[in-house]
Amino acid sequence: MTAEDLASFSAEWVEPISIDYRGWRVFQLPPNGQGMAALEMLNILEVFPPETLEVFPPERPDPLAALELHRRIEAMKLAYADAYRYNADPRVARVPVAELISKRHARERARQLDPRRANGEVLHAVVPTSDTVYLAVVDREGNIASWIQSIYAAFGSGITVEDMGFALQNRGAGFSLDPNHPNVLAGGKRPYHTIIPGFMERVDLHVGFGIMGGANQPLAHAQFVSNVVDYGMNLQQALEAPRFFKGEPSGYEVSIEARVPEATLAELSEMGHVISVRPEYSQEMGRGQAVMHRSNTQTNYGASDPRSDGAATPEGI
Numbered sequence: 001m002t003a004e005d006l007a008s009f010s011a012e013w014v015e016p017i018s019i020d021y022r023g024w025r026v027f028q029l030p031p032n033g034q035g036m037a038a039l040e041m042l043n044i045l046e047v048f049p050p051e052t053l054e055v056f057p058p059e060r061p062d063p064l065a066a067l068e069l070h071r072r073i074e075a076m077k078l079a080y081a082d083a084y085r086y087n088a089d090p091r092v093a094r095v096p097v098a099e100l101i102s103k104r105h106a107r108e109r110a111r112q113l114d115p116r117r118a119n120g121e122v123l124h125a126v127v128p129t130s131d132t133v134y135l136a137v138v139d140r141e142g143n144i145a146s147w148i149q150s151i152y153a154a155f156g157s158g159i160t161v162e163d164m165g166f167a168l169q170n171r172g173a174g175f176s177l178d179p180n181h182p183n184v185l186a187g188g189k190r191p192y193h194t195i196i197p198g199f200m201e202r203v204d205l206h207v208g209f210g211i212m213g214g215a216n217q218p219l220a221h222a223q224f225v226s227n228v229v230d231y232g233m234n235l236q237q238a239l240e241a242p243r244f245f246k247g248e249p250s251g252y253e254v255s256i257e258a259r260v261p262e263a264t265l266a267e268l269s270e271m272g273h274v275i276s277v278r279p280e281y282s283q284e285m286g287r288g289q290a291v292m293h294r295s296n297t298q299t300n301y302g303a304s305d306p307r308s309d310g311a312a313t314p315e316g317i
Contacts, residue, residue, distance in 0.1 A: 019043060019101055031095040037083035043106030044075040044113065067115065077122040078109045085124035094154065096127045108279045131156070132195065134210040134289055138300050142293040146197035146208035200225060204296040207235070211305070213286030215247050220286040235290045235303035236312075243285040245278075257282055281307045 016027040019039045026042060028035025048071055082100050090097075099105055109125060132150035151157075152174075156167040174191035176183045183192050196217050197210045207228075211220040220243060227238035242257040252274040256265065259280050269275055278284055287308030292301040302312030 037079045039101040040079040047110040081124040132212040136208040136291040138291040144208035148195045209290035211286040211288035216286040239305045
């Protein structure tokens with residue numbers, strides 16, 4: 001620290017961060033303060049309202065009951081693991097505050113809280129980063145563009161173009177360092193690439209579609225196509241339908257959204273699958289968009305995945 005560091009510093013006004021906790025609006029200071037841990041902890045506690053605990057009657061909650069204290073301790077562990085991983089000065093680092101203090105994130109973290117046993121190995125959550133954009137466009141003549149762009153990691157190569165403000169990608173990370181692998185790193189080569197905008201058509205139906213999400217994309221595409229072709233779903237139904245994700249071909253682990261019936265999950269478990277249940281609409285399953293042109297009626301359709309912040313937007317003629 002230098003005298004110049006001190007001389008150039010001045011206090012600043014900041015916008016507080018807040019959540020709703022059972023009808024109360026609770027405010028905290030934003031990062032670089034750790035207030036988001038308190039808000040995340042409260043959100044996790046809200047998933048388990050006191051009146052659902054059998055240790056005391058609903059009319060007289062006991063904050064010192066063993067199950068209540070256990071719940072608070074375990075919620076603290078989950079929230080602190082996230083804060084210790086992500087909290088930083090937001091002027092120089094991306095801190096995913098909105099995600100960490102969201103109700104959706106709390107529900108996902110709460111699934112890891114065992115109501116009867118303490119957890120001694122609490123891991124931080126993996127917060128998805130928005131490094132990819134996909135769009136599908138169809139005009140009145142039925143021309144379709146299926147377009148995807150990604151810088152790969154959250155900040156790409158970490159290098160921005162001078163005076164232009166955009167980051168360069170780091171897709172070179174997709175190479176293999178195994179000298180015997182066909183994808184081995186070498187000059188003049190293009191690496192294994194994950195982004196894959198898609199099309200499908202049959203007779204008068206023409207569809208442009210894409211689903212973002214790294215290694216998730218091929219299996220998400222296949223699930224989308226099967227939903228349309230095999231089960232007669234429209235575009236929106238096909239995007240919304242519960243999906244699974246498995247990042248590696250080996251192993252038994254697979255992530256599946258909570259909307260899959262429990263009986264189905266039980267059968268899959270009996271078959272040997274080790275299932276991790278994810279939230280109802282988890283970004284882990286990818287984030288997609290789709291358009292369709294029906295050429296015999298000159299009609300266009302659009303759909304947008306509720307797992308993300310996209311939209312299906314018609315343009316007026």
